[in-house]
Amino acid sequence: MIDPVLLRETPDVVRASQERRGASVELVDEAIAADAARRAAISGFETLRAEQNAFGKQVAQAPKDEKAALVAQAQELAARVKNAQSVASDAEARFAEVAGAIPNIVLDGVPAGGEDDFVTLREVGAIPAFDFPARDHLELGELLDAIDMERGAKVSGARFYFLKGVGARLEFALVQLGLQRALEAGFTPLITPTLVRPDIMAGTGFLGAHADEVYYLERDELFLTGTSEVALAGYHKDEILDLSAGPKRYAGISTCYRREAGSGGKDTRGIIRVHQFQKLEMFSYIDPADAEAEHERLLALQEGMLQSLGLSYRVIDTAAGDLGTSAARKFDVEAWVPTQDAYRELTSTSNCTTFQARRLDIRQRGDDGKTAPVATLNGTLATTRWIVALLETHQRADGSVVVPEVLRPFLGLDVLEPVA
Known part of the structure; x- marks a missing residue:
């Protein structure tokens, strides 16, 4: 509120x-x-x-x-x-x-308008060029025996999939790299619940304009979360936090679920827009006076990940009409996807100011002894969709994919080879 x-x-x-x-x-x-x-x-x-x-x-x-x-x-x-x-x-x-019903107050400088009215802050990295016909991530995933959409649909329906072999290992490697970066930055890892009560879901602002994206288990009165941000925001519900030693920072690892309502025939090929995926989410509880600096800090961690993975990307300042209910400002980081000849969102980070904390009654005590709401921020550090940009960016003519050097210690491979 x-x-x-x-x-x-x-x-x-x-x-x-x-x-x-x-x-x-x-x-x-x-x-x-x-x-x-x-x-x-x-x-x-x-x-x-x-x-x-x-x-x-x-x-x-x-x-x-x-x-x-x-x-x-x-x-x-x-x-x-x-x-x-x-x-x-x-x-x-x-x-x-x-x-x-009033969404968070947007911060000064946020562009007005809708989805197409974002402002590009910077573009980083050269656009990949190939001297052979580039394959998309699904064709590469099938050559590597890493992605199985057909059996995913057979078992669970459209927009479900199996990650198999090097595909599963690649996802774990991404999460491990992200977790290492989060630990180095002072985040405490949490494996979060993926089912939450209605008051937690409402408190984070996910039952507003985008409620139709959420899976609800009516018999149990529980919601499946589309991001561990929900559980992380609820972690300190009804508490007074001691932030005298600095912010509380968490890195939540969870499976995420989204209905993708209204997406129609958009992105039906491959694993760009799916109902279930893995995600490593950063979450900060901080004094509101330091929230904007923390937002830049989360963004820098995200950019550091993409740069180390050799991905070309741009950072955009999302327009006010495209913000979620809780966000006062959101930066999207979009990686170049060669076969789509476009930037596609891989990660975002939002400053929710005191909006979620007011709803969830999360406060800090000031020097005067009075309590006041804290600020909350979130940002994704790794997710399944990153595999799309990785496979397409680092592909070779024979269908093999070069593993970025930073992932090799976690994956144990230098190159992903097609399976005969």
Whole structure:
């Protein structure tokens, strides 16, 4: 949820954010009205409750012959207090509903517009060129006996697959490399749950505009997560963190699930857009004053991974209308995919400011003894989709693929050879 004080004192900031996202500006006025009604209802309830407490003392001290009449008045007052409490509760719920529908306030400098209105910050690395007809990642994966889409579909349906042999080993090698980099950067590794409760999923902002992407197990009232960010954000729910020694940084390893609702016939070939994949996710809890610097730090770790893997890429500043509910700013890192003659997203990193922490009640205690929400950030350091760019970028004419040097200690191979 956005900061109620920000909504109350600087509503134009919230309106401007909604405009840049292409979202409802009228919702801001609804939230302001709901906040006023909420505060008025709470004030009315507290006034009546104070009156009830004072009257209770009067009843206790009254002479016996006056008590019967006073008790009747006390009962009437108690009924009014109960009704006022109900009104206040309803007003609280209404405000939470309306304000909770407002996405995070975008940061200054984030481009306005939709999916195509991003700003390219930089392009790194030479575009790969081949003196032979390049094969796409699926053809290479089948030559290497590394990817089996046919049996994946047979077992689980469309957009499922098996990684086999060197394909499975390559994924593990990527995760191990990413984990090594995360450990060197001070992240604590976690293997996270992939099923979470509704309050955790809602708290991270994944039940808003993109709720149709999420798998829900109705019988168990649990959601399958599309990223370990969800479990990592919920890890410190309802806690007051001690950040005096620095941020809390975690690296979550998990299987991820996405319905890919609405994607239609897009990216049906290979493992670019699938329902299940592995991911190593960085997650930081930090003082809000240091959040933007931490965002750059996460981005640098991602770029370092892609550079060491010999991948050409670009970094884009995602436009406001293409941000998720929780993100105030998001950088996407897109690698060049030769057979598509295009950059495709491999990883992203988001600054969620205090949005998730407010929803999940995660705070820190300041020097003055008061508590305030922390900031949360996330960023992917390795995922299954990286295999696409790796195979296509490092392929050779005979269908073999050169293994980047940094992966060789984890993979135990210098070259992936076609299987006869």
